[in-house]
Amino acid sequence: MRYEQWEPYYRAILQDFGWTAEGDEKAAELLSSMLPEDTPCLARVEELIRGKEVIVCGKAPTLQKDMAKVDWWYKYTVIAADGAVSTLLDQGIVPDIVVSDLDGRHEDLLEADSLGSIIVAHAHADNVEAVKSLVPKLRHVVGTTQARPLRNVYNFGGFSDGDRCVFLAKELGAKSIKIIGFDLDDTKVTPKKLKKLKWARRLLGDLGINI
Numbered sequence: 616m617r618y619e620q621w622e623p624y625y626r627a628i629l630q631d632f633g634w635t636a637e638g639d640e641k642a643a644e645l646l647s648s649m650l651p652e653d654t655p656c657l658a659r660v661e662e663l664i665r666g667k668e669v670i671v672c673g674k675a676p677t678l679q680k681d682m683a684k685v686d687w688w689y690k691y692t693v694i695a696a697d698g699a700v701s702t703l704l705d706q707g708i709v710p711d712i713v714v715s716d717l718d719g720r721h722e723d724l725l726e727a728d729s730l731g732s733i734i735v736a737h738a739h740a741d742n743v744e745a746v747k748s749l750v751p752k753l754r755h756v757v758g759t760t761q762a763r764p765l766r767n768v769y770n771f772g773g774f775s776d777g778d779r780c781v782f783l784a785k786e787l788g789a790k791s792i793k794i795i796g797f798d799l800d801d802t803k804v805t806p807k808k809l810k811k812l813k814w815a816r817r818l819l820g821d822l823g824i825n826i
């Protein structure tokens with residue numbers, strides 16, 4: 616999705632949460648300054664996705680049960696949304712890609728990185744400290760922002776980690792996208808999280824994915 620297409624959603628999200636773009640823009644600049652000018656891992660991310668069957672794993676409480684129903688993991692490019700990486704690693708699955716705003720368990724993000732997962736690390740106004748502490752330790756990183764993209768910090772569209780996985784897969788031309796570990800009606804989450812899940816439903820709905 617081009618930024619011009621994404622921007623109206625971004626403006627509406629900022630308004631809904633009472634945020635301004637400035638903090639996100641500063642966070643994106645910081646992330647940019649920590650990364651190489653080109654993004655060596657991006658070509659690999661594209662290779663993993665284009666024309667491939669992709670499975671996106673969210674971190675709903677149903678994830679483990681949903682995982683048990685997947686017959687053959689190796690036919691998929693596996694994308695984990697943040698905390699889902701911990702459940703996947705526990706079950707012996709190393710995701711190809713982890714999409715994270717770095718509030719998942721840092722040990723698990725580092726373990727996945729050391730096992731070859733590419734971490735699509737998202738900078739926003741509220742995770743600057745995590746960006747500072749974790750990004751220098753990662754070996755395979757692609758930087759993202761929800762604000763206007765920079766030369767080496769991308770915006771594939773999407774807001775929360777789970778829907779950003781799906782936008783990434785769409786944008787880079789996945790052949791199919793299977794989604795597990797999503798429960799967008801989960802009532803056991805905080806009001807802020809529920810609001811994020813509502814946005815996920817709306818954004819995915821506009822991609823033609825109704826869950």
Ligand SMILES: Nc1ncnc2c1ncn2[C@@H]1O[C@H](COP(=O)(O)OP(=O)(O)OP(=O)(O)O)[C@@H](O)[C@H]1O
Nearest residue numbers: 673674675696697698699775776777778797798801
């Ligand atoms: N019931 C659910 N509870 C939590 N996450 C869910 C649920 N259903 C779908 N997801 C997706 O799984 C993603 C990863 O979940 P996790 O709990 O790690 O999120 P998070 O990192 O706290 O969320 P975020 O940083 O996006 O606010 C979420 O971004 C969300 O899109």
Ligand SMILES: Nc1nc2c(c(=O)[nH]1)N=C(CO)CN2
Nearest residue numbers: 634716739740741774775776
């Ligand atoms: N400023 C800000 N941006 C976000 C936040 C958040 O808590 N604050 N959470 C997100 C979920 O991944 C995505 N973007």
Ligand SMILES: [Mg+2]
Nearest residue numbers: 697716718776
């Ligand atoms: Mg997160």
